[in-house]
Amino acid sequence: MNRDKRLPQLPSRRPMSRRTVLKAGGLTALAATATTVPAFADGTTSEATTKDVIVIGAGYAGVTAARELKAKGLRPVILEARDRIGGRTWTSTFQGQPIELGAQWIGPAQPLVNAELKRYNIGTLTGTPPTRMIMPSSAGFKAFPPDEVDTRFGALMDRLFEGAQDLFPKPTDPLYRKDLVSAVDGMSLRDRLNQLRLSAEDESWLSGTTAGYSGGTSDIGAYTALAQWWSLAGYNLAGYDAAMSQRLSGGMVGLLQAMLNDADAVLHLNSPVISVADDGTQVRVTTRSGKVYKGRAAVVAVPVNVWKTISFTPGLPQVHQQATAQGVGVPHATKVWMKVSGVSDRVMAQGQEGTTFTTLLSQGSVTGGQLMVGFNGLPALNGSDRAAVEAAVRVFLPEASVVEVVAQDWAKDPYALGGWALRRPGQLTTQLPAIQQPQGRVAFASGDIASGWVGFVEGAIESGLRAAQQVLRLTGYSVAA
Numbered sequence: 001m002n003r004d005k006r007l008p009q010l011p012s013r014r015p016m017s018r019r020t021v022l023k024a025g026g027l028t029a030l031a032a033t034a035t036t037v038p039a040f041a042d043g044t045t046s047e048a049t050t051k052d053v054i055v056i057g058a059g060y061a062g063v064t065a066a067r068e069l070k071a072k073g074l075r076p077v078i079l080e081a082r083d084r085i086g087g088r089t090w091t092s093t094f095q096g097q098p099i100e101l102g103a104q105w106i107g108p109a110q111p112l113v114n115a116e117l118k119r120y121n122i123g124t125l126t127g128t129p130p131t132r133m134i135m136p137s138s139a140g141f142k143a144f145p146p147d148e149v150d151t152r153f154g155a156l157m158d159r160l161f162e163g164a165q166d167l168f169p170k171p172t173d174p175l176y177r178k179d180l181v182s183a184v185d186g187m188s189l190r191d192r193l194n195q196l197r198l199s200a201e202d203e204s205w206l207s208g209t210t211a212g213y214s215g216g217t218s219d220i221g222a223y224t225a226l227a228q229w230w231s232l233a234g235y236n237l238a239g240y241d242a243a244m245s246q247r248l249s250g251g252m253v254g255l256l257q258a259m260l261n262d263a264d265a266v267l268h269l270n271s272p273v274i275s276v277a278d279d280g281t282q283v284r285v286t287t288r289s290g291k292v293y294k295g296r297a298a299v300v301a302v303p304v305n306v307w308k309t310i311s312f313t314p315g316l317p318q319v320h321q322q323a324t325a326q327g328v329g330v331p332h333a334t335k336v337w338m339k340v341s342g343v344s345d346r347v348m349a350q351g352q353e354g355t356t357f358t359t360l361l362s363q364g365s366v367t368g369g370q371l372m373v374g375f376n377g378l379p380a381l382n383g384s385d386r387a388a389v390e391a392a393v394r395v396f397l398p399e400a401s402v403v404e405v406v407a408q409d410w411a412k413d414p415y416a417l418g419g420w421a422l423r424r425p426g427q428l429t430t431q432l433p434a435i436q437q438p439q440g441r442v443a444f445a446s447g448d449i450a451s452g453w454v455g456f457v458e459g460a461i462e463s464g465l466r467a468a469q470q471v472l473r474l475t476g477y478s479v480a481a
């Protein structure tokens with residue numbers, strides 16, 4: 001999600017400045033490494049001890065759950081499909097700079113991730129505002145004064161989310177006013193735009209946000225999903241921007257690694273799980289290579305979109321099946337990092353529904369140019385095609401040359417099958433409480449099923465904490481009040 005500016009990836013409208021990124025440069029090496037704990041020698045064949053819990057997925061949700069279970073005396077074994085931890089967070093390097101191919105920003109209104117940063121003494125970096133803001137206009141894309149954009153965009157967002165305080169007076173408890181929420185939960189963001197009867201230009205200003213966050217077109221995402229984010233951020237644009245304004249020193253993987261170290265869990269990388277069988281006494285988890293891991297319980301901490309690729313016995317409840325069939329992770333989320341020459345100022349460009357990039361942000365200088373990050377809406381872009389990326393950039397910046405690119409297409413990633421989560425119309429009222437519940441000895445954790453910050457690392461931590469409590473209950477371990 002655009003976090004540096006408002007969009008597609010939860011943008012905070014304050015892109016990382018070149019200076020800020022350079023400050024982070026020394027942290028690159030730390031950010032890019034993930035430790036593999038040696039395999040648990042007989043864990044693949046022995047009967048489960050009373051303490052074994054199998055955690056499937058080493059993203060923020062799974063690692064949080066593992067750490068909490070370990071702290072209560074259980075013995076977590078984490079099975080991770082990839083050769084790295086982090087899932088939809090992925091700290092990497094490009095042009096000698098640390099980059100995030102997945103989640104990038106956090107904000108002060110996210111208490112859980114901030115508590116983790118404090119716990120592990122990890123700092124944050126805040127970007128510098130853009131000097132040039134490019135927005136759609138009736139005459140094509142053009143630069144507007146940043147102050148004018150803030151005022152006008154703020155007023156449009158206020159209109160978009162009018163009434164959010166009534167819908168979500170307690171934003172971390174989205175069904176607190178279920179009576180009101182039920183009436184509008186079936187509405188898509190496109191429905192809401194239509195309802196507002198905006199001028200063509202005003203709609204184009206908002207549709208970059210609504211389509212971008214929806215991962216394609218505005219009819220995909222639920223109005224209540226984005227309205228809940230707005231509410232969590234304080235019901236105003238300043239809070240919304242601030243909620244996506246900070247990067248982690250050491251990258252997203254640095255904090256996760258600290259949490260994993262604390263979990264002291266056995267971690268098996270390259271271990272995609274294909275089946276989970278609960279016989280009422282223990283859970284048998286089988287990987288693609290045929291290894292079987294047994295535990296008194298399991299935590300399924302893979303994205304909701306991936307549930308459908310795992311065979312569950314007994315089968316998943318119908319509501320889980322519906323959620324994974326519809327998807328919660330957005331269907332289209334390609335994040336493209338590029339080295340750009342010919343542009344020397346700090347740019348924030350916002351597209352509109354239908355432009356290749358819904359957001360393009362300056363991310364700091366490199367020799368011979370600057371780094372930019374783009375969030376691809378529709379039409380779909382091959383993010384590795386330099387010429388195609390350059391053509392998409394030139395829609396906003398005709399003077400730009402794209403020198404090199406690196407991209408991650410999350411929808412094509414078999415262990416994500418989508419991007420950040422943004423609920424579809426109706427999912428909040430018909431699915432959310434039920435899909436948070438454990439089934440037998442199997443609990444579910446994912447940022448996709450959080451109560452609060454769905455679609456954020458904050459939500460993943462929330463869900464991991466909940467799943468750990470559920471496992472403690474279902475294994476008979478005491479749960480702290």
Ligand SMILES: Cc1cc2nc3c(=O)[nH]c(=O)nc-3n(C[C@H](O)[C@H](O)[C@H](O)COP(=O)(O)OP(=O)(O)OC[C@H]3O[C@@H](n4cnc5c(N)ncnc54)[C@H](O)[C@@H]3O)c2cc1C
Nearest residue numbers: 001057059060061081087088103104105273446447456457
């Ligand atoms: C492009 C993009 C930008 C984003 N930007 C932000 C942002 O700026 N700020 C923010 O807070 N959030 C952002 N998000 C959302 C954030 O990344 C997620 O909400 C969060 O990382 C979800 O964590 P998770 O642990 O629930 O899932 P994941 O991170 O997806 O972890 C699930 C893990 O399960 C593993 N797995 C999957 N299938 C199997 C299997 N069969 N067997 C074993 N393991 C399996 C995966 O490999 C993965 O490691 C962004 C997401 C994307 C895609």
